[in-house]
Amino acid sequence: MKFIELPAQRITWPSRCCRCGKADHAWRTHTENVVAWTALAVTRYRRISLPIPVCGDCARKRMFWFAAAALFFGIPLLLHPLGVDLEKVPTALILASAVAAIVCALVGQRSMPINILRFDPDRKRVRLRIHHDDVARALLANPDSEEVEHRHVRRGLLIAGGATLAIAGIAAIASLLSH
Numbered sequence: 813m814k815f816i817e818l819p820a821q822r823i824t825w826p827s828r829c830c831r832c833g834k835a836d837h838a839w840r841t842h843t844e845n846v847v848a849w850t851a852l853a854v855t856r857y858r859r860i861s862l863p864i865p866v867c868g869d870c871a872r873k874r875m876f877w878f879a880a881a882a883l884f885f886g887i888p889l890l891l892h893p894l895g896v897d898l899e900k901v902p903t904a905l906i907l908a909s910a911v912a913a914i915v916c917a918l919v920g921q922r923s924m925p926i927n928i929l930r931f932d933p934d935r936k937r938v939r940l941r942i943h944h945d946d947v948a949r950a951l952l953a954n955p956d957s958e959e960v961e962h963r964h965v966r967r968g969l970l971i972a973g974g975a976t977l978a979i980a981g982i983a984a985i986a987s988l989l990s991h
């Protein structure tokens with residue numbers, strides 16, 4: 813896995829799946845909400861779309877994890893119509909399903925063919941997470957591309973914030989349903 817910065821409008825992809833390196837691929841539009849990061853400050857999120865070469869399996873993989881996340885998140889909602897008294901469901905089980913939902917969502921995020929980690933609006937450059945080393949090498953052959961270090965501090969904060977929100981949400985749903 814490599815982190816690469818390069819001009820958003822001039823990316824020359826190798827003709828293979830950008831995630832697994834398989835020759836069989838199709839062009840698909842990859843869209844993410846990306847932090848716009850200028851020389852001065854983090855400004856805001858911006859929706860960035862890039863055409864990427866990706867195989868069918870890699871394009872679909874994240875859907876499995878996001879569906880699993882939704883399922884775990886919905887467990888308390890599913891139990892109620894089934895006649896289960898939520899007050900009798902151990903809190904640990906509800907918390908465990910919340911944690912499982914977060915883990916699945918994070919794995920889903922990591923299962924995306926690429927991740928667009930930053931966008932520099934001044935220089936119109938994107939920072940990409942590229943999982944496949946051969947694809948990364950091919951991208952680094954682009955003029956103006958460079959390999960960079962990527963710090964995960966903000967990601968850690970996001971995970972902690974997301975976990976807190978999810979657990980609070982589950983607790984709120986559980987308390988609503990139990991009345």
Ligand SMILES: [Zn+2]
Pocket residue numbers: 829830831832833834866867868869870871
């Ligand atoms: Zn693939």
